[in-house]
Amino acid sequence: MPVDVDAAVISNTRLSDDYSVLALAAPAIATHALPGQFVMLKTSRGRDPLLRRPFSIFQILRHDDGSPRGVTVFNKRIGKGTSLLYDVEAGARLECLGPLGRPFDPVDPPVLAWMVAGGVGLAPFVTLAEALIARGTAVTLFYGARRAADLHCAPIFERLGVSIAVSTEDGSRGTPGLITAPLSTALSAIPASQPLRLYVCGPTPMMRAVAGVAASHGRPCDVSLEQVMGCGLGGCYSCVVPARDAGGVPHHTRSCIDGPVFDATRIVWEALVH
Amino acid sequence: MDLSVAIGSLRIPNPLIAASGCFGYGVEYADSVDLSSLGGVAVKGLFLAPREGHVPPRIVETPSGMLNAIGLQGIGVHRFIDEKLPELRERKATVFVNICGTTIDEYVELARILSDADGVHAIELNISCPNIKEGGITFGCSLPGTHNVVSAVRRATRLPVIPKLTPNVTDVASFARAAEEAGADAISLVNTFLAMAIDVETRRPKLTNIVGGLSGPAIRPIAVRMVYECRQAVKLPIIGMGGIATAEDVLEFMIAGATAVQVGTASFVDPFIWTKLLDGIRAYMRRHRIETLSDLTGTLDTTARHKAWISS
Numbered sequence: 014m015p016v017d018v019d020a021a022v023i024s025n026t027r028l029s030d031d032y033s034v035l036a037l038a039a040p041a042i043a044t045h046a047l048p049g050q051f052v053m054l055k056t057s058r059g060r061d062p063l064l065r066r067p068f069s070i071f072q073i074l075r076h077d078d079g080s081p082r083g084v085t086v087f088n089k090r091i092g093k094g095t096s097l098l099y100d101v102e103a104g105a106r107l108e109c110l111g112p113l114g115r116p117f118d119p120v121d122p123p124v125l126a127w128m129v130a131g132g133v134g135l136a137p138f139v140t141l142a143e144a145l146i147a148r149g150t151a152v153t154l155f156y157g158a159r160r161a162a163d164l165h166c167a168p169i170f171e172r173l174g175v176s177i178a179v180s181t182e183d184g185s186r187g188t189p190g191l192i193t194a195p196l197s198t199a200l201s202a203i204p205a206s207q208p209l210r211l212y213v214c215g216p217t218p219m220m221r222a223v224a225g226v227a228a229s230h231g232r233p234c235d236v237s238l239e240q241v242m243g244c245g246l247g248g249c250y251s252c253v254v255p256a257r258d259a260g261g262v263p264h265h266t267r268s269c270i271d272g273p274v275f276d277a278t279r280i281v282w283e284a285l286v287h
Numbered sequence: 288m289d290l291s292v293a294i295g296s297l298r299i300p301n302p303l304i305a306a307s308g309c310f311g312y313g314v315e316y317a318d319s320v321d322l323s324s325l326g327g328v329a330v331k332g333l334f335l336a337p338r339e340g341h342v343p344p345r346i347v348e349t350p351s352g353m354l355n356a357i358g359l360q361g362i363g364v365h366r367f368i369d370e371k372l373p374e375l376r377e378r379k380a381t382v383f384v385n386i387c388g389t390t391i392d393e394y395v396e397l398a399r400i401l402s403d404a405d406g407v408h409a410i411e412l413n414i415s416c417p418n419i420k421e422g423g424i425t426f427g428c429s430l431p432g433t434h435n436v437v438s439a440v441r442r443a444t445r446l447p448v449i450p451k452l453t454p455n456v457t458d459v460a461s462f463a464r465a466a467e468e469a470g471a472d473a474i475s476l477v478n479t480f481l482a483m484a485i486d487v488e489t490r491r492p493k494l495t496n497i498v499g500g501l502s503g504p505a506i507r508p509i510a511v512r513m514v515y516e517c518r519q520a521v522k523l524p525i526i527g528m529g530g531i532a533t534a535e536d537v538l539e540f541m542i543a544g545a546t547a548v549q550v551g552t553a554s555f556v557d558p559f560i561w562t563k564l565l566d567g568i569r570a571y572m573r574r575h576r577i578e579t580l581s582d583l584t585g586t587l588d589t590t591a592r593h594k595a596w597i598s599s
Contacts, residue, residue, distance in 0.1 A: 060350075243346050244309075244554075
């Protein structure tokens with residue numbers, strides 16, 4: 014059951030001119046959050062913007078004694094709401110509703126977990142990596158961005174013991190080009206007898222491409238879709254995506270309560286608006 | 288203190304109803320909100336058959352408001368009765384079923400089917416959705432059309448019949464009169480205002496459907512005025528809505544003439560708004576020594592206006 018917390022901003026760490034990590038005091042949300050779930054944040058106290066914005070829970074914050082303290086979100090300045098969040102200072106308060114949505118299903122050993130992130134799509138993978146590592150599952154992160162300056166927070170994953178492969182579109186770090194290239198190479202090098210699951214979050218064309226790569230290698234693949242949301246609770250039907258039901262028939266399906274995590278084979282990619 | 292109000296023969300515990308199209312089928316909120324504590328739940332508009340609705344993007348924000356063009360996506364009346372109504376009944380929700388048709392026969396059939404279902408308390412006739420061409424808006428924008436569909440449904444059911452009026456007409460009060468003459472038990476208003484928003488960089492509409500319905504605090508003063516006009520025109524109970532976000536907004540609609548209200552967009556922003564609204568209403572009643580909330584309806588005082596001091 015989601016709770017609405019009038020959360021104090023603990024800190025807002027600017028990583029670049031676009032990216033920040035916003036830490037919010039919200040123990041009631043941190044206590045119940047599962048990997049891949051999200052919160053709905055009100056980015057202003059007033060009525061412009063009117064609606065909340067969905068954000069993946071980036072990290073669970075804990076006190077020294079291990080008790081839940083709050084959550085962070087990984088924010089990229091794109092529009093009005095994300096710009097307001099980028100500018101927020103410690104001590105401000107933001108209404109934060111969560112945890113929401115269908116979480117990732119972390120695999121157990123001997124299954125390998127490969128996380129594929131594009132840009133701000135890194136957001137759901139810290140909590141997933143922690144859950145996977147806690148189960149003893151080996152985790153690899155394929156992390157693509159436009160340029161080296163947009164690659165953030167890799168040390169968080171290194172500290173957790175996650176192997177990291179990086180690509181940049183301008184070639185300024187890692188493999189030049191899209192993340193699908195090193196991913197395909199790595200998948201080809203793994204024997205079919207080694208079970209493996211892909212977890213993907215990023216821009217829609219990137220997720221579609223990775224879903225295609227996963228399918229061509231016969232690997233299961235979960236995607237975390239990001240859509241415009243009105244409420245986050247299933248009330249408004251704004252955030253629908255074309256997804257197949259159990260019988261294979263596509264329907265407009267709410268990404269807030271039936272997702273944001275979907276089996277990639279359910280998504281009718283050619284019909285998904287981005 | 289008595290917060291209950293009567294919509295025709297239906298008495299509800301308080302005047303706060305979750306607005307159709309803004310609260311799913313109610314069951315989505317069953318774990319977060321005590322559905323029995325609401326005045327009612329107006330479920331998402333239902334056709335006879337399931338519908339997929341419009342291609343996203345379906346919403347866009349505007350100052351103090353939002354446009355939507357969902358396109359009445361829905362599971363159809365039969366799946367609603369089989370899959371959603373049992374839980375609503377179990378949760379003791381007062382259920383207003385919003386129905387949409389393309390012909391009078393479809394409205395009548397929907398009303399008959401719902402009259403036989405256990406747990407439906409009232410029927411709200413959607414003759415006002417601005418986002419679909421083939422639906423009830425053609426009835427809602429014509430006085431004879433409104434009269435004919437309301438009277439046909441009136442004959443088909445014993446449930447309270449509540450046509451939901453569109454504000455996209457010149458004189459909404461005349462539609463209230465048409466509904467009253469046709470035997471409606473109450474009216475609800477307003478549905479959303481037909482509107483649009485454009486991305487000037489791409490020169491594309493921000494909604495796939497090009498146009499959508501404006502809701503939220505931006506429309507509230509117009510909705511209050513329309514409720515007031517209808518109050519002058521008809522004796523029917525009025526369920527007022529349009530941008531309600533605070534207890535003060537609820538009271539404003541009631542003073543203008545509403546017996547009950549619906550809350551939609553504001554519950555997107557705050558799904559727990561209901562207890563806050565009720566607390567605010569109770570505080571007002573204590574402050575004004577009002578024992579029975581329904582006494583507030585239609586109590587607008589226009590006598591204290593300043594008189595013109597210059598003769599024209």
